[in-house]
Amino acid sequence: MNIDLYELTEQLRKILPVKRFNHTLGVGYMCSALAMRYNCDIYRAQLSGLLHDCAKYLSSKEILEECLKNEIKVSEEESNHPHLLHGRLGAYYAKNIYGVDDEEVLNAIEYHTTGHPDMSLLEKILFISDYIEPSRKMVKGLQETRDMAFIDIDKSLILKIESVLNYLNERECFIDELTLKTYDFYK
């Protein structure tokens, strides 16, 4: 696998709306920075960051249709909340459109929204970067997660999930069971 990150960035620039593209760049850079801090492969971290939302420009309806068309597994909850599937579809695109054959990178992309128990370092780096990248609008808990990200990645992961759960609870939004399992594992 030898994907040119500059060319990839230019490809993404063409398909992603400008806000999503800026977020993508931010996540790519955060992934590089955390990879430096925690001694992870910088290229693979940046690749994960650049591709993590590569399916998120589609509408919920299109995401679900794409998953069904490509025989990607969809749970009942996910079919009711198709935006939850953008990670799994993104991993599918990363493999089949962008040529990623690195399973750990694909897993990091698939699980970037929920996390999962016992994540690899690369998966943790993407999970945190997605949340703390510079263009994220400030919400309760974000500053603490940012402060902790370069000190203790597992603690920062707990802070992110707590902050996300608070946000979703306050708005009575659906919470994926895997997010809760991830939280229990690291707490």
Ligand SMILES: [Fe+2]
């Ligand atoms: Fe995402």
Ligand SMILES: [Fe+2]
């Ligand atoms: Fe994202």
